[in-house]
Amino acid sequence: MPPLREVIRRHGLSASKALGQNFLFDHQLLARIARVPGDIAGAEVFEVGPGPGGLTRALLEAGASVTAVERDRRCIPALAELGDFFPGKLAVIEGDALEVDAPALFQGKPHVVANLPYNVGTALLIGWLSTAWEPWWASLTLMFQKEVAERIVAPVGSESYGRLAVLAQWRSTPRIAMTVHRSAFTPPPKVMSAVVHIVSAAAPDGVRLAVLEGLTGAAFGQRRKMLRQSLKGVPGALTAMEQLGIESSRRAETVSVAEYVALARALS
Numbered sequence: 001m002p003p004l005r006e007v008i009r010r011h012g013l014s015a016s017k018a019l020g021q022n023f024l025f026d027h028q029l030l031a032r033i034a035r036v037p038g039d040i041a042g043a044e045v046f047e048v049g050p051g052p053g054g055l056t057r058a059l060l061e062a063g064a065s066v067t068a069v070e071r072d073r074r075c076i077p078a079l080a081e082l083g084d085f086f087p088g089k090l091a092v093i094e095g096d097a098l099e100v101d102a103p104a105l106f107q108g109k110p111h112v113v114a115n116l117p118y119n120v121g122t123a124l125l126i127g128w129l130s131t132a133w134e135p136w137w138a139s140l141t142l143m144f145q146k147e148v149a150e151r152i153v154a155p156v157g158s159e160s161y162g163r164l165a166v167l168a169q170w171r172s173t174p175r176i177a178m179t180v181h182r183s184a185f186t187p188p189p190k191v192m193s194a195v196v197h198i199v200s201a202a203a204p205d206g207v208r209l210a211v212l213e214g215l216t217g218a219a220f221g222q223r224r225k226m227l228r229q230s231l232k233g234v235p236g237a238l239t240a241m242e243q244l245g246i247e248s249s250r251r252a253e254t255v256s257v258a259e260y261v262a263l264a265r266a267l268s
């Protein structure tokens with residue numbers, strides 16, 4: 001296979017700021033990211049935003065079958081060329097990952113792997129955590145700016161703890177698998193990055209996601225306020241808090257994921 005930098009030069013793939021493009025070239029680093037989901041030999045992988053295909057190569061080299069969605073038309077010929085080295089193992093779809101019906105693309109449960117611009121990555125993550133449960137994916141391995149990764153894994157009581165932490169933790173287990181220095185990217189972004197790995201867990205019984213989201217939206221919408229104030233507008237919340245022994249003078253960031261789940265169950 002030709003070196004990645006040569007592919008980029010030949011296809012004129014200068015990084016586009018508008019598309020949030022920061023490319024990774026370090027072969028060892030890419031191989032480490034491809035190992036985060038575990039042994040993917042023979043497994044299906046859904047890659048979002050392959051760009052010139054650095055991570056795609058690493059996933060294919062690890063033995064996966066990759067279906068990739070890329071929005072930048074310029075990258076498609078370079079990805080097709082990569083596919084020629086792994087016959088039958090790479091399918092590329094030109095399109096917007098926010099609009100693609102991803103579950104329909106797979107027979108089994110794919111591992112999802114993505115290095116995306118942060119706004120797109122967060123929107124997709126929220127969608128992937130909000131699907132019917134058990135989810136259609138086997139695991140999520142996603143690059144984020146470090147601060148967003150910290151919000152996903154944040155423990156109760158920490159500054160980063162909020163709606164995203166509760167959504168990511170109430171029926172799945174997220175962890176930061178590795179941090180990635182900004183200098184690893186071309187061009188380097190302003191901030192550090194981290195790879196988050198998420199596997200699903202059993203959903204707690206009797207809890208509706210919409211109710212949980214309503215609660216956390218209200219509570220963290222006014223995170224400095226006491227719960228008796230911030231949850232005043234959520235029907236039944238104050239009574240449920242009392243029944244569950246959750247002090248109404250507490251603030252949103254002191255309420256654990258299990259306590260939000262118990263409250264949502266009482267209101268579901």
Ligand SMILES: C[S@@+](CC[C@H](N)C(=O)[O-])C[C@H]1O[C@@H](n2cnc3c(N)ncnc32)[C@H](O)[C@@H]1O
Pocket residue numbers: 019020021022023024025048049050051052053054055069070071072075095096097098115116117120
């Ligand atoms: C940060 S770059 C990463 C490229 C490559 N995966 C790497 O690690 O070097 C993000 C990629 O996502 C693509 N992208 C951005 N928004 C997208 C969207 N909504 N759907 C699909 N791809 C998108 C960009 O064109 C770009 O190729």
